[in-house]
Amino acid sequence: MTKLTVLSLAGCLALCSSGAFAHASLQSASPPVGGTVAAPSQISIHFSEGIEPKFSGLTLSGPHGAVPVGHTGLAPGDDKTMVVKITGKLAPGQYTVKWHAISTDTHRTQGHFAFTVK
Amino acid sequence: MSSRIHPALAATLLLASTALGTSQALAHAVCGSRVFPATLGIDDPGVSDELALPTLSYLPTNGDGVNEADASFAYTKTILPNVGLNISDGATFANPQGWGRGDLNVGLSYQFLCMPETEFMATIGGNVDIGKTYTNGMGNDFNTYTPQLDVGLGFGALPTSLNLLRPFALTGEVGYDIPDRTWTNGGQNSQNFNWGFFVQYSLPYFNANVAEIDNPFLKHLIPLTEFTFSNIITGTIQPGVMHLASTYQVLLEAILPMNGASGHGVGVVWRVALLPRRHVPQFHRQTPVRS
Numbered sequence: 001m002t003k004l005t006v007l008s009l010a011g012c013l014a015l016c017s018s019g020a021f022a023h024a025s026l027q028s029a030s031p032p033v034g035g036t037v038a039a040p041s042q043i044s045i046h047f048s049e050g051i052e053p054k055f056s057g058l059t060l061s062g063p064h065g066a067v068p069v070g071h072t073g074l075a076p077g078d079d080k081t082m083v084v085k086i087t088g089k090l091a092p093g094q095y096t097v098k099w100h101a102i103s104t105d106t107h108r109t110q111g112h113f114a115f116t117v118k
Numbered sequence: 119m120s121s122r123i124h125p126a127l128a129a130t131l132l133l134a135s136t137a138l139g140t141s142q143a144l145a146h147a148v149c150g151s152r153v154f155p156a157t158l159g160i161d162d163p164g165v166s167d168e169l170a171l172p173t174l175s176y177l178p179t180n181g182d183g184v185n186e187a188d189a190s191f192a193y194t195k196t197i198l199p200n201v202g203l204n205i206s207d208g209a210t211f212a213n214p215q216g217w218g219r220g221d222l223n224v225g226l227s228y229q230f231l232c233m234p235e236t237e238f239m240a241t242i243g244g245n246v247d248i249g250k251t252y253t254n255g256m257g258n259d260f261n262t263y264t265p266q267l268d269v270g271l272g273f274g275a276l277p278t279s280l281n282l283l284r285p286f287a288l289t290g291e292v293g294y295d296i297p298d299r300t301w302t303n304g305g306q307n308s309q310n311f312n313w314g315f316f317v318q319y320s321l322p323y324f325n326a327n328v329a330e331i332d333n334p335f336l337k338h339l340i341p342l343t344e345f346t347f348s349n350i351i352t353g354t355i356q357p358g359v360m361h362l363a364s365t366y367q368v369l370l371e372a373i374l375p376m377n378g379a380s381g382h383g384v385g386v387v388w389r390v391a392l393l394p395r396r397h398v399p400q401f402h403r404q405t406p407v408r409s
Contacts, residue, residue, distance in 0.1 A: 109148060113326065
């Protein structure tokens, strides 16, 4: 192996620009993932990383189809927690939340989970 | 003209590159809601920044009938979107031969597929095992080139009626060792078809998609089992468990040889992989999101 090869390798490792890899993964949610709750007025999801609310959001569907939700916001002083208001009162039944999140370093994650309103 | 590099210089360069090159990193690949962690025998099917330091393993009797212990590191750095450069090296202690360093291994990977809805991703790459890296090494006298394909498939697309199966995922790898010299000291240098897969049941995935886990330790665990083979005739089964946190991952596995040609007795392997940007925050750089 030539010194030039090693120097090139080390230089590239040190200086080449990197893509960002801090993906936001769901840590907890309210209503809880798979949980059974009284009709909630909002959905909040806590992630492992800070998120960009302009590029993050969720949809909610239930026994009667899509449920309108408000704009995506953040919990006060907490850029890791997405908060979305639910428009109207949820009837009893199972609901599915489909979320997507762009972390503050621009990486996208998505997922879905269900909860039940008693 | 080729000149041999001094090991101390190589180590210094490597440490410098590790320290300076750390930016934003994660010790696993992500596609949709699925995390495919790097494991011991099977690479993850994506490209990311990762420092695996150290990996320690012990085999009471390896395939050559020798008592063996290994210590190694591996570092991967993304140099372009979906393109990563990796470097690994290590030392081996064999009884009664003694210890020596293995060959330096460098490679390039390209993640060419990620389908978030089906949690399917794939990466191709190639590695070079550089023979005679060290004058006192236990490596080869020749270079070995290994083209490689890694794929991962999560079961998250299953219907919610099969919720308990959704945390399962498979990662597979195939590679082929091609030495650049057919014979060495009268012995034939073999071409090896290496392949394997591992099955994981991800409790972090369970927590995020199926049902919340209250225990803060348990929800970071991934039980898994690796199956690695070489030329079909030798291989190991490695059951273990990974603790996957946002700043590090720790993996502990038992090594069970599949037959006498693969070794004897139960070995053990342990690896810690770091998230460099969390440990070296001064090198953390953020990419702003444009609105």
